[in-house]
Amino acid sequence: MKVKVCVGTMCHLMGASEILTVIQEIADNDPNIELVAVTCPGYCHVGKKPPIIEINGQVYENVTVESVYHILKEVDK
Numbered sequence: 001m002k003v004k005v006c007v008g009t010m011c012h013l014m015g016a017s018e019i020l021t022v023i024q025e026i027a028d029n030d031p032n033i034e035l036v037a038v039t040c041p042g043y044c045h046v047g048k049k050p051p052i053i054e055i056n057g058q059v060y061e062n063v064t065v066e067s068v069y070h071i072l073k074e075v076d077k
């Protein structure tokens with residue numbers, strides 16, 4: 001799965017670096033995860049709540065270090 005983590009200013013202020021670290025740790029043990037850090041794709045400008053990640057084109061907002069585990073597990077099913 002392709003996971004994009006926004007590290008733009010708004011997402012950064014809301015904890016994107018912690019999200020990135022968590023997903024990186026998971027990706028280190030899962031060759032199916034392709035992780036990319038991206039600059040702001042504009043979702044925060046259209047009302048989505050940071051921090052924002054995108055998995056296989058699906059947008060997830062207001063992601064936390066806790067919820068990201070569940071999101072990845074759900075997508076992996």
Ligand code: FES
Nearest residue numbers: 006008011040044
């Ligand atoms: S800063 Fe993350 S979507 Fe804009």
